[in-house]
Amino acid sequence: MSVGLLTSVALAAGAAQAAGGHAVAAKPFILTEHLPILIVVIPLLAAALTAMLRNGRVAWAISLAVSWILPILAVMLILQVEEKGIISYALGGWAPPVGIEYRVDIVNAFVLLIVSVVGAIAMPYALRTVELDIDEPQRAWFYAIYLLALTGLLGMTITGDAFNIFVFMEVSSLAMYVMIAMGRDRRALIAAYQYLIMGTIGATFYVIGVGFLYVVTGSLNMADIALRIGPAFAESSPPVMAALAFIVVGISLKLALFPLHVWLPNAYAFAPKFATVFLAATATKVAVYILLRFYFSIFGSAISLTDLPITEMLLILSIAAMFIASVMAIYEDNIERMLAFSSVAQIGYITLGIALANKSGVAGSVVHLMNHAAMKAALFAAIGAILYRVGTARMSELGGIGRTMPLTMAAFVIGGLSIIGVPGTAGFISKWYLGVGAIEHGWWVVAFLIVASSLISIIYIGRFVEVAYFQPVSEASEKGSDPPFSMMLSIVVFTALTIYLGLDTAWSGQLAEKVAAVLVGGLAQ
């Protein structure tokens, strides 16, 4: 633990040095050249600032400002990448592959956009919910920790260094454990503890895998590893395959691939409401990005993945996730846990696309990163609003909530339709890509299973919709009314995004296809 924190401090120093170094060299400081480091350093410094100020409102304002700046930087990065190609940013003046390199291509620029936009939209939601969930002395700490988690997630995404990923993974994970543990529910502590153990095991597996890679290639820079791994594999395959196994299992823990998902439902259900919204939409997505990177850009570039049974294993686990997690969602009474199980199922769709390993399938995975972030954030935000007003998320106590909280439930219904994959919502686009990918691959059964598992989601979404609209207003529901404006704003924007991404796929689809082309294009035949 302390290693992670120390490294992050060292990193901040390095970043400052990087900025300072240029100033000394009398080169004019051009903002756009330093975007890659700014997107990490701004939230990091803001975290320190909020921690020092110790005032909840001020901390929120700072977090809001930072969260709204970051998407602008992310968009600028995407534009730069589209214009000039891959951006390589050497940290501290040390040239890669020896020094740490921040390397931005269209793949991680896309993920940066997702994470930063979710943060930006979710931030207004934090104002009231954090006031309810966290006592004033700790509120500033909470925002500092949120900014650290954001830093970690953005850092994991942007860095081109395999060990640096581990460092940022620890930064983000430790921050998340703390965020979850701050939940009002006493079970939050147990949930955070379990997440801590599992997350640490995952990170350890990952770093062991990176160690194997370092042994055989002598490099920690991912682009460099990708170049060297082919010859190394030809020379001696067992260490490379051990590295693959460790890294895939380690990341699978982080992204909650069935059956390594067990930490997730409680962590989401008992965390503070804002933390749930933010984590559900971002944490697993970044882990998926790491898997994409290693799977396609590093291992896939050297080894023909179809020779290894890894595709089949990923496929089976994905399908198991789609079905078993969905069935668990059906039997769940706590709606937050139900949505968490649904997340596990949705992650199954994402890894399914990875297993397909063709352009449409991977595009489906990539676009689902964004689409699922939008719809799940909308759903969790809506349930958070119900918790905020009514104080319970148990379906059995929420009869008729649709009549007392009409806007909130409308958002839930739209998000739910998207989970099901109804045309006109974001979920349809993802499933369409995945279906096309499965068919292109010749896996007709898989295409059928995608549709069949969607039918299960009709049941669990429909169950709550029926309770909310067709049952008499319960005692608890009578207390309900739509939440304050700041919360409603986040809910509405997430919901609108869910519809927008379902109707206008001009840029999200194109972007996802570009990303998929980059990933699949790097595969060895």
Place this chain on the structure above:
Amino acid sequence: MNEINPGLLIILGALLVPVLPGLLRSAYMLALPVAVFLYLLGLPMGELGQFEMFDMTLTTLRIDKLSLIFGYIFLLATFIGVIYALHVGDWLQHTTGLMYAGAAIGAVFAGDLITLFVCWELTAIASVFLIWAAGTKSAHDAGMRYLIIQVASGVILLAGIVFFYRETGGIAFNAIGIDTLAGKIILVAFGIKCAFPFMHNWLQDAYPEATVTGTVMLSAFTTKLAVYALARGYAGTDLLIPIGTVMTAFPIFYAVIENDLRRVLAYSLNNQLGFMVVGIGIGTEMAVNGAAAHAFCHILYKALLFMSMGAVLYRVGTVKGSELGGLYRSMPWTAGFCMVGAASISAFPLFSGFVSKSLIMTEALKGGYFYVWLTLLFASAGVFHHSGIKIPYFAFFAHDSGKRCKEAPMNMLIAMGIAAFFCIGIGVYPAPLYAILPYSVDYVPYTVEHVVTQLQLLMFSALAFAVLMRTGIYPPELRSTNLDTDWFYRKLGYNVGSTLLLLGGDAVKFVAAQGGNAFRVFERRLHFHHNPDGLFGRTWPTGLMAFWATVMLGGYLLVFYFR
């Protein structure tokens, strides 16, 4: 994309309806179809509104003569439907009704299968509210069945589209044909919505349960949308000729014995669809013309008939043949309009049905389908019988039921008047209708031969009815429930199962019980493992989680090692 699909305009326009107050809302709803019609007139022919999605080109607006004629009649039907429903205060019905109409219009102008699919599903979802709005238990159940079947049609369509995309690499909606697997699947989807035999029960089940005004809207769009889709995708498919022929003939028997007059009309709707399907199956230019023209006329006179029965239901509270009679004194206008509709559907010369149906009949004879022609002839006689005579006779004449009521509301009369005007107008002067048909027409409906044949047919049919009524052989109007083929899957399956259990002795009982048990055990096991306290659902101890992580790692390593 500058040009917007007119259907989308109506759908978006419908969203304004709930927020407008009283009179303004009425004016707005009347203006909407008119405005969209003017907008449609200004649009150029061709494939418009194209944009790229994924690797495919979506053509959200394709205007050619085939889509135009359906677009015109759908807009006219929307206009009439709105007038007819003006007295209704329920915004939900107005909004969903307009969205339903908009979706159907959108589907007609869809140039690709994805757009078609989206509109296809939207018609299903929007229209079910017109059934549910009736508010009765049976309406709720029938609506649910209707929704399930319609959504199933959409899902099958989607599956077909996926196959189609794989087989052809495109999604343009043109001739499909049944040679490919995709073509067969899509035909099933269209067939459900077109109420092919054995897939037709949703129609007679749901339409009579809908609200007074809802049935009028329902009768216009869903099935005719399917007719349009068939004409676009399957013109000239021989299989459609026998299907259509059966459709024309078999509903007649049900229609004759049915007591609920709106259900009689639902059966006759099915029979009229048969004519169109036959026309599409023959597939020559004139036959497709006939199908399109018949759809055009049919929407008007069928709506007129449903409107007149709706007016009766609205004023009297029932449309059971056994409880009605003698209403012509109370509702003379409605009775008159009903008879115009009846004359049109029976294809009396000088009424609209005559000029469209004869196109199909002539083409059937010309194409050498003699037995088909004979069946259509029989069906025409049957139509005259149950829709032409039975409906007006039992509702407005027959023995006086003693019921006295007010004439239908003014807006209903106006709506019926407009429809009746078109029914007679087209019958007397068919040239404008012929001008907007998909292919050019050089057909003269009013020849001595046509007129004489048709009159003979009608007269003998009338004679048969009169004789049967006089001699008391005609099946009396009884309060009864008639079994249709859905009995096979709704009742027979159940009964056979229970009969077998009774008769088959222990062996069958055992097997069936095991089957039932197996399902129960499966469900219980599913619940056992997946409920919040079950194996998968409960919170695992941390050690167990870690154990599984290790197992996974070991699994990967082993598999890689022994690959």
